[in-house]
Amino acid sequence: KNEVEQSPQNLTAQEGEFITINCSYSVGISALHWLQQHPGGGIVSLFMLSSGKKKHGRLIATINIQEKHSSLHITASHPRDSAVYICAVRWPGGGADGLTFGKGTHLIIQP
Amino acid sequence: SQTIHQWPATLVQPVGSPLSLECTVEGTSNPNLYWYRQAAGRGLQLLFYSVGIGQISSEVPQNLSASRPQDRQFILSSKKLLLSDSGFYLCAWKELGVNEKLFFGSGTQLSVL
Numbered sequence: 001k002n003e004v005e006q007s008p009q010n011l012t013a014q015e016g017e018f019i020t021i022n023c024s025y026s027v028g029i030s031a032l033h034w035l036q037q038h039p040g041g042g043i044v045s046l047f048m049l050s051s052g053k054k055k056h057g058r059l060i061a062t063i064n065i066q067e068k069h070s071s072l073h074i075t076a077s078h079p080r081d082s083a084v085y086i087c088a089v090r091w092p093g094g095g096a097d098g099l100t101f102g103k104g105t106h107l108i109i110q111p
Numbered sequence: 112s113q114t115i116h117q118w119p120a121t122l123v124q125p126v127g128s129p130l131s132l133e134c135t136v137e138g139t140s141n142p143n144l145y146w147y148r149q150a151a152g153r154g155l156q157l158l159f160y161s162v163g164i165g166q167i168s169s170e171v172p173q174n175l176s177a178s179r180p181q182d183r184q185f186i187l188s189s190k191k192l193l194l195s196d197s198g199f200y201l202c203a204w205k206e207l208g209v210n211e212k213l214f215f216g217s218g219t220q221l222s223v224l
Binding site for chain 2: 033086090100101
């Protein structure tokens with residue numbers, strides 16, 4: 001079983017701060033997804049990583065396969081970044097969808 | 112472009128009543144479709160998946176069922192709802208390949224009273 005741990009569970013920061021959300025897993029994976037869930041409940045896919053680093057606008061995602069760890073960074077954070085950020089890992093034992101999801105990090109950016 | 116529609120957004124149903132949640136996708140053909148449930152403080156749990164019309168697999172035993180009557184339509188049903196069926200339900204589609212991507216519906220908040 002692949003344990004997916006996200007930290008912190010909750011994070012409140014001021015607008016403009018640099019944000020880091022972490023995801024660790026216990027079993028080797030083939031890919032890792034970062035997802036964003038807005039207060040209304042809809043989920044948007046941000047990144048899929050299998051190695052290295054990806055950047056999209058103010059969002060940066062990195063993964064270290066050897067250390068079984070990924071981070072999601074937000075630069076110049078804004079209140080509209082407030083959401084739950086979910087990490088999901090793809091591994092051979094992850095069920096029909098191949099995925100195991102973390103419980104999410106609840107981020108609040110205050111103006 | 113690919114889109115996924117899910118409805119209704121919220122639903123309040125009495126115990127013992129039937130359920131039907133519908134999900135449709137656009138902009139793709141023969142998609143892999145999934146139904147998830149999200150409980151408070153827990154990660155998404157896969158309920159059903161389908162790789163084609165009429166092909167349904169269940170991941171966990173439960174009071175729910177799923178059907179895929181058309182290529183881009185996925186339905187979650189129950190004949191008699193239980194209190195424990197309350198939760199947030201999400202339909203999803205996975206685009207396979209090197210740049211695998213997940214698309215989620217907007218979700219349905221189901222309250223069984």
